[in-house]
Amino acid sequence: xxxxxxxxxxxxxxxxxSVKIECRSLDFQATTMFWYRQFPKQSLMLMAxxxxxxxxxxxxxxxxxxFLINHASLTLSTLTVTSAHPEDSSFxxxxxxxxxxxxxxxxxxxxxxxx
Amino acid sequence: xxxVTQSQPEMSVQEAETVTLSxxxxxxxxxxxxxxxxxxxxRQMILVIRxxxxxxxxxxxxxxxxxxxxxxxxxxxxISDSQLGxxxxxxxxxxxxxxxxxxxxxxxxxxxxx
Numbered sequence: 600x601x602x603x604x605x606x607x608x609x610x611x612x613x614x615x616x617s618v619k620i621e622c623r624s625l626d627f628q629a630t631t632m633f634w635y636r637q638f639p640k641q642s643l644m645l646m647a648x649x650x651x652x653x654x655x656x657x658x659x660x661x662x663x664x665x666f667l668i669n670h671a672s673l674t675l676s677t678l679t680v681t682s683a684h685p686e687d688s689s690f691x692x693x694x695x696x697x698x699x700x701x702x703x704x705x706x707x708x709x710x711x712x713x714x
Numbered sequence: 715x716x717x718v719t720q721s722q723p724e725m726s727v728q729e730a731e732t733v734t735l736s737x738x739x740x741x742x743x744x745x746x747x748x749x750x751x752x753x754x755x756x757r758q759m760i761l762v763i764r765x766x767x768x769x770x771x772x773x774x775x776x777x778x779x780x781x782x783x784x785x786x787x788x789x790x791x792x793i794s795d796s797q798l799g800x801x802x803x804x805x806x807x808x809x810x811x812x813x814x815x816x817x818x819x820x821x822x823x824x825x826x827x828x
Contacts (some may be wrong), residue, residue, distance in 0.1 A: 609800060631814050633814075633815070633816075637757075641820075641821075642805060642818045642819065642820050642821050643759075643805070643818050645815060645816075646813060648815065690757065692757075692759065694759070696814065702749055702761050702764055703762075704761075705751075705758065705759035707756070707757070707758045708757050708758070
């Protein structure tokens with residue numbers, strides 16, 4: 600099966616600092632990667648769609664200057680939360696698609712706590 | 715606009731029994747895919763089953779099967795011989811053929827009682 604990793608799995612940072620989360624497809628090249636945010640006991644909320652070599656497409660209401668996405672290769676996408684604040688604390692999940700129309704393969708998620 | 719509705723926020727089932735999770739959806743596309751994902755306490759999203767809209771036959775994966783009613787836009791998940799490890803949040807998702815984005819339902823929390 601297809602494997603997607605995320606690093607780190609858990610991070611604590613101070614308010615005002617930036618934190619980078621990596622998402623890698625380990626055994627396939629991903630045509631598209633996605634970044635989600637999940638609040639406790641809620642469904643996943645899509646933040647942005649990322650294609651290799653092009654700018655990410657952000658969902659309405661997501662601040663592109665706060666949540667910087669870089670898709671440097673077909674196997675790596677990064678999400679940087681800039682000038683983090685406590686309200687950015689959440690569970691962030693990435694996913695990758697191998698072929699259009701196929702299922703998304705999800706990473707294990709990253710728990711971000713901003714103090 | 716495409717929507718996915720899961721009307722059961724929570725369900726429970728006895729171990730070894732059968733449970734059905736409901737899902738309805740709305741789309742104007744003729745080409746689309748439907749998925750059930752589970753999210754156990756580890757929070758890792760796992761694909762349970764997938765259905766292509768053009769296929770009339772209901773998808774089956776071991777103890778998991780779907781009842782796909784295209785005209786009614788219904789896509790329920792049946793779990794047979796429920797096991798403790800089936801306890802999780804279950805999300806019904808829609809992917810339109812011309813889109814890359816999954817549309818998520820709000821989820822159903824399944825509890826399996828020993």
